[in-house]
Amino acid sequence: MRHVIFRVEKERYGLPLSAVREVVVPPARFTLVPRAPPAITGVMNLRGRVVTVVELRQLLNLPEGPTPPARVVLLDRGRRDLGLLVTDVDGIEAVERISTAPGRVTPAVRGVARLGGLGVTVLEPEGLDAAVVALFTPSK
Amino acid sequence: MTGTKALAEFVAEATEILDALGRDLLALDEVRGRDDADPERVNGLFRAAHSLKGLAGLFGQERIARLANGAEDLLDRLRLGRLRLDDAVLDSLVDALDTFQSLLAEASRGEETDGLSRRAEDMATRLARLGSPPRAAEEDPLERLELDPQVRAVFTEYEEHRLRENVRREVSLWRVRAAFDLSDFDQGLADLNARLKPLGEIISTLPSARPGGVNGIAFDLIFGAQVNGDALTSGLLGTPAELFQLPVRPVVGAMPVATAASPEGAPSPKARRGGGRKKAARAPPPSEETAPPAGEGAPSAPGVPPRMRAVPAVESAAPLASDAGGARPEAEPSLRSLTQTVRVDIGRLDGLINMVGELLLIKANLQRLAETTRQDGAIAVSKLFGQELARETRQLERKLEALQEGLLEARMVPVGQVFDKLARLVRRIARDAGKEIDFAISGGEVELDKLIVEELSDPLMHLIRNAIDHGAEPPEARLAAGKSRRAVVQLHAEQKGNHVVISVSDDGSGIDETGVRDVALARRLVTPAQAAEMSRRELLNLIFLPGFSTRDRVSELSGRGVGLDVVKNNLGNLSGIIDVWSERGRGTAFHLTLPVTLAIIRALVVGVSGRTYAVPLNSVLEILAVRPEDISTVERREVLDLRGQTLPFLRLARLFHLPERPVGRHFVVVVGLAQQRMGIAVDELHGQQDIVTKPLGGRLRSVRGISGATDLGNRRTVLVLDVAELLEEGIAQERRRA
Numbered sequence: 001m002r003h004v005i006f007r008v009e010k011e012r013y014g015l016p017l018s019a020v021r022e023v024v025v026p027p028a029r030f031t032l033v034p035r036a037p038p039a040i041t042g043v044m045n046l047r048g049r050v051v052t053v054v055e056l057r058q059l060l061n062l063p064e065g066p067t068p069p070a071r072v073v074l075l076d077r078g079r080r081d082l083g084l085l086v087t088d089v090d091g092i093e094a095v096e097r098i099s100t101a102p103g104r105v106t107p108a109v110r111g112v113a114r115l116g117g118l119g120v121t122v123l124e125p126e127g128l129d130a131a132v133v134a135l136f137t138p139s140k
Numbered sequence: 141m142t143g144t145k146a147l148a149e150f151v152a153e154a155t156e157i158l159d160a161l162g163r164d165l166l167a168l169d170e171v172r173g174r175d176d177a178d179p180e181r182v183n184g185l186f187r188a189a190h191s192l193k194g195l196a197g198l199f200g201q202e203r204i205a206r207l208a209n210g211a212e213d214l215l216d217r218l219r220l221g222r223l224r225l226d227d228a229v230l231d232s233l234v235d236a237l238d239t240f241q242s243l244l245a246e247a248s249r250g251e252e253t254d255g256l257s258r259r260a261e262d263m264a265t266r267l268a269r270l271g272s273p274p275r276a277a278e279e280d281p282l283e284r285l286e287l288d289p290q291v292r293a294v295f296t297e298y299e300e301h302r303l304r305e306n307v308r309r310e311v312s313l314w315r316v317r318a319a320f321d322l323s324d325f326d327q328g329l330a331d332l333n334a335r336l337k338p339l340g341e342i343i344s345t346l347p348s349a350r351p352g353g354v355n356g357i358a359f360d361l362i363f364g365a366q367v368n369g370d371a372l373t374s375g376l377l378g379t380p381a382e383l384f385q386l387p388v389r390p391v392v393g394a395m396p397v398a399t400a401a402s403p404e405g406a407p408s409p410k411a412r413r414g415g416g417r418k419k420a421a422r423a424p425p426p427s428e429e430t431a432p433p434a435g436e437g438a439p440s441a442p443g444v445p446p447r448m449r450a451v452p453a454v455e456s457a458a459p460l461a462s463d464a465g466g467a468r469p470e471a472e473p474s475l476r477s478l479t480q481t482v483r484v485d486i487g488r489l490d491g492l493i494n495m496v497g498e499l500l501l502i503k504a505n506l507q508r509l510a511e512t513t514r515q516d517g518a519i520a521v522s523k524l525f526g527q528e529l530a531r532e533t534r535q536l537e538r539k540l541e542a543l544q545e546g547l548l549e550a551r552m553v554p555v556g557q558v559f560d561k562l563a564r565l566v567r568r569i570a571r572d573a574g575k576e577i578d579f580a581i582s583g584g585e586v587e588l589d590k591l592i593v594e595e596l597s598d599p600l601m602h603l604i605r606n607a608i609d610h611g612a613e614p615p616e617a618r619l620a621a622g623k624s625r626r627a628v629v630q631l632h633a634e635q636k637g638n639h640v641v642i643s644v645s646d647d648g649s650g651i652d653e654t655g656v657r658d659v660a661l662a663r664r665l666v667t668p669a670q671a672a673e674m675s676r677r678e679l680l681n682l683i684f685l686p687g688f689s690t691r692d693r694v695s696e697l698s699g700r701g702v703g704l705d706v707v708k709n710n711l712g713n714l715s716g717i718i719d720v721w722s723e724r725g726r727g728t729a730f731h732l733t734l735p736v737t738l739a740i741i742r743a744l745v746v747g748v749s750g751r752t753y754a755v756p757l758n759s760v761l762e763i764l765a766v767r768p769e770d771i772s773t774v775e776r777r778e779v780l781d782l783r784g785q786t787l788p789f790l791r792l793a794r795l796f797h798l799p800e801r802p803v804g805r806h807f808v809v810v811v812g813l814a815q816q817r818m819g820i821a822v823d824e825l826h827g828q829q830d831i832v833t834k835p836l837g838g839r840l841r842s843v844r845g846i847s848g849a850t851d852l853g854n855r856r857t858v859l860v861l862d863v864a865e866l867l868e869e870g871i872a873q874e875r876r877r878a
Contacts, residue, residue, distance in 0.1 A: 031856070032751065033836075034843070034859075036843050045851050045856075052836065081836075
């Protein structure tokens with residue numbers, strides 16, 4: 001299955017191509033949403049549509065890195081109003097043979113695969129969505 | 141609502157119902173003769189008849205109501221399987237629809253002719269008699285069909301069976317004569333068959349007794365039409381077919397259906413017995429009503445350009461039309477619509493509103509450009525050009541405003557629409573609750589955005605159920621309390637500036653605030669300390685808390701697990717606010733304050749700590765400049781003294797956790813909805829702008845205080861404050877700290 005491969009710092013991640021609508025350059029300034037969880041970077045207006053942008057690094061509880069995020073991966077289907085802020089997008093690759101990720105399992109991670117000798121963490125769109133929803137639940 | 145406006149509304153709504161009825165009938169008609177009619181379809185028809193009855197009753201259209209009642213009864217029996225959906229029933233329903241249309245046409249002109257009243261009565265009787273016990277020992281239906289014995293003799297057994305079946309079901313039978321050239325008759329016949337199939341059943345194909353000319357061959361097709369003569373005629377347009385209807389004599393012994401179906405003028409069966417071919421002097425079967433007037437009797441010879449004609453079955457016949465005309469004195473119902481209303485999908489209007497929103501942004505940019513051109517000498521253009529541009533831009537602005545206004549108006553519907561629906565339910569609710577209720581509606585003509593009106597029915601329903609169930613006392617209790625036996629529940633709408641206030645009130649027992657307090661304490665919604673500090677009004681407001689319900693006994697009416705908190709939330713989604721007033725023994729009133737529209741609103745653009753927000757202007761009362769020393773602290777919360785009134789003071793920066801800047805003075809935007817007022821402190825005022833609010837995604841919906849996002853034209857997204865939620869928050873804080 002073809003996946004969109006992107007990075008958070010040096011870590012590589014993949015999402016099924018069918019779950020991704022498009023990749024855009026983030027605006028110079030996001031509109032910050034007051035009282036939203038910190039992982040919510042803000043909202044942006046994409047051709048008349050309001051998109052909530054989430055920083056993937058914070059969503060997956062990854063440590064902070066030096067590189068500023070440079071791309072927004074916009075999700076498709078029922079998640080059109082959700083975008084993931086990532087370091088960069090590498091391209092589209094065929095990812096086969098996804099095996100269960102070692103260590104702790106989160107619903108956002110479907111598993112790991114090998115791609116060109118390097119590991120890729122394959123994400124689960126629904127799990128990501130659930131993780132975003134979960135951001136709001138403890139605070140409220 | 142009175143007079144022409146109410147009438148127009150009735151006609152519009154009734155037309156819609158009749159349209160739906162017609163559509164469903166048509167769909168049933170398509171499966172005519174088969175027993176696989178979609179039960180949902182029948183149900184839909186039943187509901188349509190039911191709504192029509194209610195609607196007509198509401199508007200005092202007695203004739204329509206009575207006939208609708210008949211139709212409803214019939215459909216009810218049909219729906220419950222007590223009656224088979226045969227052709228007699230279907231035809232009667234189609235005729236009933238015709239009658240409805242005529243009645244509505246008269247109603248729209250404010251007329252009431254005796255002829256039509258009689259026709260409606262007859263129709264109601266006919267509907268009532270349908271499905272009476274089946275006739276005993278009926279004669280062979282085929283005997284009733286007037287067909288040349290010679291033709292009958294050549295039928296196969298099966299064909300005869302099908303023909304009998306069709307006669308029994310009172311399908312209109314036709315002889316379709318078609319002449320083809322010998323060289324390609326097989327092709328032509330196949331084409332004709334293909335055209336006929338969707339219209340009914342081809343029972344038999346026989347070589348015609350009449351020769352088809354020198355190089356031709358003619359066929360007679362015996363055809364059971366599922367459509368009326370008109371449809372058949374038009375369905376065969378372009379083929380060389382000619383149509384002759386096969387007369388079917390009504391059943392001997394006057395079956396109610398048959399007599400009703402073929403009105404006066406039918407000669408006695410005896411008169412037409414005898415020879416194989418009969419005179420055509422007979423009443424037309426129902427489906428023939430719409431058959432085109434017959435031309436001359438003789439069929440055209442082959443070779444004549446293909447042309448459709450409906451002619452009687454015999455060459456020497458008198459024209460059908462004279463007969464039909466006698467039976468139906470009314471003119472054919474006009475197909476022209478009775479209403480000037482166009483029903484538009486609200487989604488399309490939303491699209492247009494969005495478009496206008498974008499145009500407004502472009503206009504704002506143009507205006508800026510024009511302004512720069514006029515003032516800035518750096519751009520080398522003639523002064524004249526600058527003036528011209530400015531003038532045209534102003535022109536554009538005016539036109540855009542008109543367009544916007546028109547579009548918003550198109551979305552407006554009277555709240556009466558939802559009021560009337562509620563009125564129909566009140567009686568039933570009251571009966572179920574064992575209460576005697578007078579329901580009074582006023583202000584139904586006040587207009588609101590269609591979307592808001594749609595969303596209102598549930599909350600209003602809930603409040604009315606509450607009023608009847610919890611508010612109004614049983615008749616005996618009322619008498620004992622020295623009140624009139626019947627309780628009054630009122631539903632009232634009123635426009636107040638940019639808002640519409642809808643109130644649901646009753647003259648019942650009122651809300652017992654101590655009971656409210658006890659329940660809130662028992663459910664741990666408040667602490668005893670908080671409760672002790674609360675005013676009566678604050679106590680009353682506890683009923684809107686999630687998890688609150690004043691009755692232990694779950695009533696079938698209100699206690700459906702949906703509390704007032706849901707009502708409040710629903711209103712919140714409409715940027716509305718709910719307020720309660722109650723006095724023990726005197727009654728309860730809920731006031732709903734709603735914006736007139738949500739589509740395009742005028743907003744005040746403000747800046748806080750370098751961020752920009754939009755505040756809907758319809759809730760802004762005034763703007764003040766306040767020095768820090770004017771702000772006082774009462775019980776650890778900041779308040780502002782405004783002409784002797786104490787206002788809660790909310791620092792937006794603090795609420796939103798933004799860095800606060802020390803300022804020499806605050807701009808305070810005083811907002812208010814219903815009775816509640818609050819001052820919101822901001823750093824800057826950027827002016828006013830028309831905005832189209834777009835909702836934040838589902839995930840951010842739980843962020844309180846923000847109703848959506850909008851675009852201000854500089855391609856930057858700006859959040860729109862939800863004043864209703866902010867007000868509530870201000871009051872909640874008040875409560876928490878109290």
